Amino acid sequence: xxxxxxxxxxxxxxxxxxxxxxxxxxxxxxxxxxxxxxxxxxxxxxxxxxxxxxxxxxxxxxxxxxxxxxxxxxxxxxxxxxxxxxxxxxxxxxxxxxxxxxxxxxxxxxxxxxxxxxxxxxxxxxxxxxxxxxxxxxxxxxxxxxxxxxxxxxxxxxxxxxxxxxxxxxxxxxxxxxxxxxxxxxxxxxxxxxxxxxxxxxxxxxxxxxxxxxxxxxxxxxxxxxxxxxxxxxxxxxxxxxxxxxxxxxxxxxxxxxxxxxxxxxxxxxxxxxxxxxxxxxxxxxxxxxxxxxxxxxxxxxxxxxxxxxxxxxxxxxxxxxxxxxx
Amino acid sequence: xxxxxxxxxxxxxxxxxxxxxxxxxxxxxxxxxxxxxxxxxxxxxxxxxxxxxxxxxxxxxxxxxxxxxxxxxxxxxxxxxxxxxxxxxxxxxxxxxxxxxxxxxxxxxxxxxxxxxxxxxxxxxxxxxxxxxxxxxxxxxxxxxxxxxxxxxxxxxxxxxxxxxxxxxxxxxxxxxxxxxxxxxxxxxxxxxxxxxxxxxxxxxxxxxxxxxxxxxxxxxxxxxxxxxxxxxxxxxxxxxxxxxxxxxxxxxxxxxxxxxxxxxxxxxxxxxxxxxxxxxxxx
Numbered sequence: 135x136x137x138x139x140x141x142x143x144x145x146x147x148x149x150x151x152x153x154x155x156x157x158x159x160x161x162x163x164x165x166x167x168x169x170x171x172x173x174x175x176x177x178x179x180x181x182x183x184x185x186x187x188x189x190x191x192x193x194x195x196x197x198x199x200x201x202x203x204x205x206x207x208x209x210x211x212x213x214x215x216x217x218x219x220x221x222x223x224x225x226x227x228x229x230x231x232x233x234x235x236x237x238x239x240x241x242x243x244x245x246x247x248x249x250x251x252x253x254x255x256x257x258x259x260x261x262x263x264x265x266x267x268x269x270x271x272x273x274x275x276x277x278x279x280x281x282x283x284x285x286x287x288x289x290x291x292x293x294x295x296x297x298x299x300x301x302x303x304x305x306x307x308x309x310x311x312x313x314x315x316x317x318x319x320x321x322x323x324x325x326x327x328x329x330x331x332x333x334x335x336x337x338x339x340x341x342x343x344x345x346x347x348x349x350x351x352x353x354x355x356x357x358x359x360x361x362x363x364x365x366x367x368x369x370x371x372x373x374x375x376x377x378x379x380x381x382x383x384x385x386x387x388x389x390x391x392x393x394x395x396x397x398x399x400x401x402x403x404x405x406x407x408x409x410x411x412x413x414x415x416x417x418x419x420x421x422x423x424x425x426x427x428x429x430x431x432x433x434x435x436x437x438x439x440x441x442x443x444x445x446x447x448x449x450x451x452x453x454x455x456x457x458x459x460x461x
Numbered sequence: 462x463x464x465x466x467x468x469x470x471x472x473x474x475x476x477x478x479x480x481x482x483x484x485x486x487x488x489x490x491x492x493x494x495x496x497x498x499x500x501x502x503x504x505x506x507x508x509x510x511x512x513x514x515x516x517x518x519x520x521x522x523x524x525x526x527x528x529x530x531x532x533x534x535x536x537x538x539x540x541x542x543x544x545x546x547x548x549x550x551x552x553x554x555x556x557x558x559x560x561x562x563x564x565x566x567x568x569x570x571x572x573x574x575x576x577x578x579x580x581x582x583x584x585x586x587x588x589x590x591x592x593x594x595x596x597x598x599x600x601x602x603x604x605x606x607x608x609x610x611x612x613x614x615x616x617x618x619x620x621x622x623x624x625x626x627x628x629x630x631x632x633x634x635x636x637x638x639x640x641x642x643x644x645x646x647x648x649x650x651x652x653x654x655x656x657x658x659x660x661x662x663x664x665x666x667x668x669x670x671x672x673x674x675x676x677x678x679x680x681x682x683x684x685x686x687x688x689x690x691x692x693x694x695x696x697x698x699x700x701x702x703x704x705x706x707x708x709x710x711x712x713x714x715x716x717x718x719x720x721x722x723x724x725x726x727x728x729x730x731x732x733x734x735x736x737x738x739x740x741x742x743x744x745x
Contacts, residue, residue: 200643229645241636246658255654256644303640310644 141175148208168194170370181347183361196316233307237319239299243291256309276305297328376452477738484734490727498544505538528712539694546695554675557614566625583619599687606689628660669732
């Protein structure tokens with residue numbers, strides 16, 4: 135892949151297999167190939183949207199980059215250093231630069247901690263404040279930047295709505311002044327009316343603090359709004375990655391095309407041609423040979439069954455893995 | 462502000478507990494027994510140890526409320542004093558099992574490598590019949606109040622460990638623990654600040670049941686002579702001594718039996734009530 139000079143994060147051939155253990159001696163009998171050899175990069179200050187249906191490995195990708203899951207193979211190069219080779223101490227230091235916002239705002243906040251304790255925890259962990267007064271001031275400031283007021287400081291998570299809780303989670307992630315934030319479906323658990331608010335907040339924060347986002351979602355319209363570039367995942371692989379404009383106007387991979395055709399248009403007079411895929415997503419335990427999409431692909435050819443397509447560049451930074459384009 | 466808010470939460474739980482009539486009944490029984498144990502020296506009409514051969518085997522009457530035993534000791538006084546032994550042993554057992562059970566449960570649940578070792582040892586302890594294990598330990602240590610408590614703590618620690626461990630496993634997989642990890646929190650911090658506070662509910666509920674088991678088991682140990690030795694009264698050894706006279710003087714066994722049953726009933730009702738009140742998913 136072409137080397138981007140200003141890439142903040144570069145993921146090379148990342149793999150994450152989960153072993154399935156069975157029997158008396160817990161022998162590994164099979165592997166779930168959640169993430170299977172993916173490569174991408176994110177430039178400083180941009181937002182890369184990572185989309186795909188549930189179970190395709192997009193959340194695992196995020197967790198593996200953050201070392202919440204141990205990678206099976208590959209490289210995660212952040213600011214020029216391979217994160218996967220870091221010692222425990224270095225990983226803790228890295229956590230100041232890389233943060234995550236979780237999908238479920240109900241499960242991701244400790245129910246027995248107040249907002250001050252939750253948002254203040256990273257400040258304590260990384261010793262970013264010298265005393266209680268300073269911590270209080272910083273928490274106030276952080277809450278202010280996500281649109282919460284100081285009167286919320288001593289409340290418990292159950293006293294908030296979903297959108298407010300997600301704001302608390304964002305404030306917690308911001309506390310360490312990270313460079314990269316992995317947003318793992320940050321709005322998919324929220325009401326549609328709240329989704330827009332949270333996304334706008336994320337965009338404002340990006341501008342204010344110069345943040346870089348890996349924005350994971352299963353909703354193409356949400357991704358369209360926030361992303362600069364989009365990567366589409368299918369069954370543990372990235373099948374297409376390009377700029378936002380290209381992916382919506384000129385999708386090359388048949389899977390991307392079918393995904394885009396599923397976006398509803400709020401105009402009943404437009405008669406859209408819907409590409410409906412046959413069958414279900416195959417199991418990542420025993421993925422199809424060759425191109426993983428071939429059993430459901432409308433353009434399937436002989437070569438697709440045997441050979442895994444290469445992730446190649448077609449035009450301006452438009453990466454696709456598909457044999458059909460090489461005809 | 463903070464105390465107000467947390468009080469509000471506590472109030473809700475208290476309200477829920479108050480609505481449960483059985484739990485309140487249980488709580489009242491426990492309070493009554495506790496009062497009896499504390500006030501025993503002031504409310505018992507006779508010295509529980511003084512022999513009075515002339516008034517042996519008196520059936521309950523106005524002079525001896527619960528009758529007298531084979532040495533002519535006042536049974537009412539002995540039962541009141543017996544409450545002290547039972548509750549003392551119960552409290553000690555609850556303290557030791559909670560401390561050890563929480564410690565081992567946290568370690569086993571959090572560090573999967575130690576899990577196997579710790580839990581197999583606990584399983585080994587659990588594979589012995591409760592009373593048999595208790596008797597053997599007391600036999601090694603010599604019978605006394607404290608040793609009975611130690612023996613029962615050994616017997617019940619594995620159960621508390623299991624409860625805590627399963628709670629830890631559940632909480633460990635939760636997203637807020639992942640969040641803490643992604644913030645760079647150390648294992649120690651995660652265990653202390655995130656996992657421990659969230660396992661307290663099952664631990665508190667378990668403790669009331671351990672208390673009940675301990676009262677019952679202490680009586681059983683005393684009954685077979687592995688509890689506090691006579692002449693000091695405990696419900697178990699009163700029962701044990703009265704056993705030979707059960708046909709001619711049944712009151713000797715009936716009264717301590719009633720008190721054991723009441724205490725265990727009270728603790729179990731309280732435990733059930735607490736479980737329902739503290740469980741945030743039960744919002745009626």
